[in-house]
Amino acid sequence: MRILIVEDEALVAMLLEDMLADLGHTAVFSAASTTEALAYMSQNPDAFDFAITDVNLAGEQSYPIAEALAAAGKPFAFATGYGPGSLPEAWRDRPVLAKPFGTSDVARVVGPA
Template sequence: MRVMIVEDEFLIASLLEAVVHDSGHETLGPVSTVEQALAYAPRADIALVDLGLSDGNSGHLLARRLIDRFGIDVIFVTGDPGSLPYGFDGALAVIAKPFRDEDITDALQRAIDKRSRSVARQG
């Protein structure tokens, strides 16, 4: 799977990148703005998205675009899970920082399982 990392903190992005690679997946990014994320989106299967981006945009608005326009599975990784707008749906998981590697790998596995079920229904 190709996992896009949308995170503006270098250390967190590096940690996420290492977990994704160790899980056997390819990473795209890391990127830190909506514009960069949308450029990578056509090649991504899953996106790990922070709620606060370096360009001042909201990760939840980016997530809605990734889900609706590209069909990308979104997993939020945020220091403030309570800032997600009430009633937001579509994300597979919301993981609080600091995270454990298992939190990320478990969420990635849920995304893979969801995609497998979807392909099985279509096939």
């Protein structure tokens, strides 16, 4: 599967890319901000099958990204260190990668290649 990563911490993004590769997936793009992610998504709507987005991007919430993904019918998961209970009610049905996460956590959320 082709995965869009939205993560503002470069080391976490690189770790996630490695975990996805180990699972047989491809990280197609890593965005560090809401603006960057939304621009990529609008210019490349068919370039990815799934997205993982950090909830907090340098102090900015990623919910506009979630709204765009949902409107496009793209499956996605949130990554957060605050736990699933910190998400607004509207997004609590989405998969959550609790930070810190490991490869088995990513596999549970993304699924097999």
